[in-house]
Amino acid sequence: MTANQTTLKTLPADLHPDYLPNHVAVIMDGNGRWAKQKGLPRRAGHKQGVDTLKSLLRCCKDWGIGALTAYAFSTENWSRPLEEVEFLMTLFERVLRQELNELIQEQVQIRFVGNLTALPQSLQNEIHHSMEATRRNDGIKFTIAKNYGGRQEIVHACHQIAEQVKNGLLGLDEIDVQLFEQYLYTAGNCDPDLLIRTSGEMRLSNFLLWQTAYAELYVTDTLWPDFDRAEFHQALQTYQQRDRRFGGLKSDTV
Ligand code: FPP
Numbered sequence: 001m002t003a004n005q006t007t008l009k010t011l012p013a014d015l016h017p018d019y020l021p022n023h024v025a026v027i028m029d030g031n032g033r034w035a036k037q038k039g040l041p042r043r044a045g046h047k048q049g050v051d052t053l054k055s056l057l058r059c060c061k062d063w064g065i066g067a068l069t070a071y072a073f074s075t076e077n078w079s080r081p082l083e084e085v086e087f088l089m090t091l092f093e094r095v096l097r098q099e100l101n102e103l104i105q106e107q108v109q110i111r112f113v114g115n116l117t118a119l120p121q122s123l124q125n126e127i128h129h130s131m132e133a134t135r136r137n138d139g140i141k142f143t144i145a146k147n148y149g150g151r152q153e154i155v156h157a158c159h160q161i162a163e164q165v166k167n168g169l170l171g172l173d174e175i176d177v178q179l180f181e182q183y184l185y186t187a188g189n190c191d192p193d194l195l196i197r198t199s200g201e202m203r204l205s206n207f208l209l210w211q212t213a214y215a216e217l218y219v220t221d222t223l224w225p226d227f228d229r230a231e232f233h234q235a236l237q238t239y240q241q242r243d244r245r246f247g248g249l250k251s252d253t254v
Pocket of ligand 1: 028029030031032033034045046047049050053070071072073077091092095096144
C-alpha cells in the first residue's frame with residue numbers, strides 16, 4: 001500500500017455513508033493492455049488483476065458496501081487463444097483455493113453466476129465448495145460472473161419459465177418482473193447501484209443486462225490492474241453527485 005492508500009483505510013470523509021451504493025459491479029477491463037505497456041506477457045496482467053480485485057473487495061468491506069459483483073469471464077471469452085483460456089481457468093481455481101480460508105474468516109459470502117456446468121470439473125468443484133463453505137457468512141456478498149452472458153441468462157430464465165408453464169405449474173398471468181427475476185442466475189441479489197468499467201470502453205459487453213437497468217455507470221480510462229482505492233474513491237464521489245431518478249422527476253422539481 002502507498003501512503004495515499006493507507007489514508008484510505010476507512011471511508012474518506014467527503015463520502016456520505018448513507019448514500020453509498022449498496023451493490024457495486026465491475027467490468028475489469030485492461031489487464032492485457034496493462035501488461036503490454038510494461039512489456040510483460042498478458043498473464044502478468046491477469047495476475048495483477050486478481051490482486052486488484054482482492055483489494056477492491058477489502059475496500060468495499062472497509063467502507064461499508066454490502067455487495068460486489070465482478071465480471072471474471074464472459075461467454076464470449078472462450079474465443080481467446082486456448083493458452084489464455086486455460087491460464088485463466090487455472091488461475092481462478094488456484095486463487096479460489098488459496099484465498100478461501102481468509103474469505104471465510106472475513107465473513108465473505110461467495111456466489112458464482114453463469115453457466116458453470118461448462119467449466120472444467122476441477123474448477124466447478126472448487127466453486128461449489130467455496131459457495132457452500134461461505135453460504136452462512138453474513139459479511140459482504142461477493143458475486144463472480146464466470147462463463148456469464150446477460151443474454152444467455154435471460155434466455156435461460158425464459159426456458160425455465162416456459163417449462164413451468166408447459167407443465168401447468170405457472171400461469172401466464174403470473175409472469176411479471178418480480179417472478180422473472182427469480183429465474184435469473186442472480187436471484188436473491190439486489191441490483192447493482194453502480195457499474196464501473198475500467199480502461200475506457202463505453203459498453204456493457206453482455207454484463208448484467210437486466211440487473212443494470214437503473215445502475216449508475218462510471219467509466220474510467222484507468223486500466224483494471226491500476227484501479228486502486230483512490231480510483232474507487234473517485235468513482236464513489238461521482239456516484240454521490242448523481243441524481244438517481246429511476247424514471248421519476250428530479251427531486252427538486254416535485
Ligand atoms: C479483461 O482484461 C479481464 C478479463 C478477461 C478477466 C480476467 C479477470 C481477472 C484475472 C480477475 C478475476 C480473478 C478472479 C480469481 C475472480 P483483458 O484481457 O480483456 O484486457 P485487454 O482488453 O487490455 O486485452
